[in-house]
Amino acid sequence: xxxxxxxxxxxxxxxxxxxxxxxxxxxxxxxxxxxxxxxxxxxxxxxxxxxxxxxxxxxxxxxxxxxxxxxxxxxxxxxxxxxxxxxxxxxxxxxxxxxxxxxxxxxxxxxxxxxxxxxxxxxxxxxxxxxxxxxxxxxxxxxxxxxxxxxxxxxxxxxxxxxxxxxxxxxxxxxxxxxxxxxxxxxxxxxxxxxxxxxxxxxxxxxxxxxxxxxxxxxxxxxxxxxxxxxxxxxxxxxxxxxxxxxxxxxxxxxxxxxxxxxxxxxxxxxxxxxxxxxxxxxxxxxxxxxxxxxxxxxxxxxxxxxxxxxxxxxxxxxxxxxxxxxxxxxxxxxxxxxxxxxxxxxxxxxxxxxxxxxxxxxxxxxxxxxxxxxxxxx
Ligand code: ADP
Ligand code: MG
Numbered sequence: 316x317x318x319x320x321x322x323x324x325x326x327x328x329x330x331x332x333x334x335x336x337x338x339x340x341x342x343x344x345x346x347x348x349x350x351x352x353x354x355x356x357x358x359x360x361x362x363x364x365x366x367x368x369x370x371x372x373x374x375x376x377x378x379x380x381x382x383x384x385x386x387x388x389x390x391x392x393x394x395x396x397x398x399x400x401x402x403x404x405x406x407x408x409x410x411x412x413x414x415x416x417x418x419x420x421x422x423x424x425x426x427x428x429x430x431x432x433x434x435x436x437x438x439x440x441x442x443x444x445x446x447x448x449x450x451x452x453x454x455x456x457x458x459x460x461x462x463x464x465x466x467x468x469x470x471x472x473x474x475x476x477x478x479x480x481x482x483x484x485x486x487x488x489x490x491x492x493x494x495x496x497x498x499x500x501x502x503x504x505x506x507x508x509x510x511x512x513x514x515x516x517x518x519x520x521x522x523x524x525x526x527x528x529x530x531x532x533x534x535x536x537x538x539x540x541x542x543x544x545x546x547x548x549x550x551x552x553x554x555x556x557x558x559x560x561x562x563x564x565x566x567x568x569x570x571x572x573x574x575x576x577x578x579x580x581x582x583x584x585x586x587x588x589x590x591x592x593x594x595x596x597x598x599x600x601x602x603x604x605x606x607x608x609x610x611x612x613x614x615x616x617x618x619x620x621x622x623x624x625x626x627x628x629x630x631x632x633x634x635x636x637x638x639x640x641x642x643x644x645x646x647x648x649x650x651x652x653x654x655x656x657x658x659x660x661x662x663x664x665x666x667x668x669x670x671x672x673x674x675x676x677x678x679x680x681x682x683x684x685x686x687x688x689x690x691x692x693x694x
Contacts, residue, residue, distance in 0.1 A: 327396070333357045334367040338377050338389050339397055344461045347386030391443060394465060398438075398497035407494040407501050408436065418546075418560070420471070425504065428493070435490065435505075439471040439498040439562070440464075445636040462632060468498035470629040471562040476500050477621035478538075478561040481612045485536065488529070488557050495619075505559060507551030510586070519593040522554050526583050527599050529558060534576060534605035536612060537567045543579035545586045567601065576601040 327335070337356035341348030354364040368387060371377045376393035380386065389397075402408040412425030412433065426436045442464040460466060476495035479502060483489050490502035516522050526548070533540060540547075540558065547560040565575055580598050587593040599605065616622075 327400075328367075330357075330359055330363070330367045331371055332400075333359060334364055335371055335376055335389070335393055335397065338371075338387055338393070339465075342389055342461065342463060342465060345386065346461060346463070347380055347384060347388050349384070349386045353387065389465065391440065394468075394498060395438060398499040401496045402436075402494060402499060402501060405494070406430075407496075411436075420562075426501065428501075433504060434493055435502050437472070437475070437500045437502070439468040439475070439500070441467045441471050442632070442636040445639045460628065462635060465498070466628070467632040467636065470625055470632065472498045472500050473620055473625060474564075474629060475561045477616045477619035478564055478612075480619050481615040482533075482536075482558075482561075484615065485610065487532070488555065489561075490557065490559060505549040505557035507549045507555070507557065509546060510548040510550050510556075511545040513550055514590070516550070516554060516591055518554055519587060519591040522550065522556065523583065523587050523593060523595060525556055527580065527595075529556065530576070530579055530583075531599050531605045534567050534601055535608045536610055537607060538612070539565050539567060539569070539572060539575045539601075540579055541565055541575050544582040545590075567605075567607070573601050 334353060334357045337353045338348050340356055341352050345352070350365065350368065353368060357364050357367075359367070368377065371393070372379050372387065375390055376396055377387045378390050380388060399408060399411075406429035408426045409429050409431075410427045412427060414422060414424050415435070416423030418437075420439065420441050422438045422440065424436045424438075425433055427433050446462065446464045446467075472495055476492050479489050479492040479500075483491055490505050493501040493503065495501070526543075530540070530543060540561070541563040542560055543558070547558065549557040549559065551557075565572065567576075569575065577600075584595055584598055587595065
């Protein structure tokens, strides 16, 4: 299952881009965006929105549904398109590389930036299947924000970026955060291999101590990783560690902070025992072996856009998805579903022609928050 369709990202006419953007905007407060709403947001000068809608549906960037009412929703592919296009516009992404990881709730690729640096792109994919099961479809988390996988995935990416940035600035061994857009985070490639794939360490005790030190240092900044395990740690040939994967971090003021802290510690302790036969004589305890430093990260997090409202929405959305049975079910996404539903519209004779008009997008989108969009340069 290709999780990112690079080919589909190449060509898009101005009109298609406007209509796709309009659908995304409509989804802020609609589960499905009715055609007249897409038409009015897109505001195509010479009309013809419906034809463009059909074309986007044919290319699986949006999908028609008739329940609970008639309308279109953005697909994961459509959302990928919008994010990658924005990142390409600002030079963060010039070409796509290969997939290097499939996380629990993400797809990880290498990409090359305009400066020629090979970096890492993480696409957050949370709750796509869950939100369709949520009974109360009118569930709004704020007056104007519809609870959706788009919003959850965007918040997850933003949280990861904001924390990575703050941690990086304080000298933690984390990837260098480069950019964030929608559900995508761009960061430097961590050096080395996932700890899980390493069979032998020259200095297991030193690596273990270094990991405990990082857990304690995080706590001294008021943070618990909450998923500190062999899959979220990279170790290089010098046996230096890079910590990745931050969307689930919690504060040491969390009611279950001690539980989470101990769980992180225990994960590493049991892994080192099982894999390297190393048994720790002593492991750290929260508040006993961690001293809170003066630094408050709140301001830094806010500077990246991670504020109280975002944090509250994220907590609510995660809880909502857990209610209906956990996070993303990989492989059960809308791309596959769409395969069997390719009859979204009549064949478009002008498809090829429209595809050639790439790079004219500047005139699209009247809203200020869209002005970043532009020509995709992934070829
Ligand atoms: P998830 O939240 O889905 O678990 P992760 O951030 O843990 O996603 O990424 C999944 C996998 O992709 C990781 O286990 C790792 O192997 C790889 N990966 C993620 N980020 C990087 C990075 N910055 N550098 C190198 N590999 C990475
Ligand atoms: Mg992970």
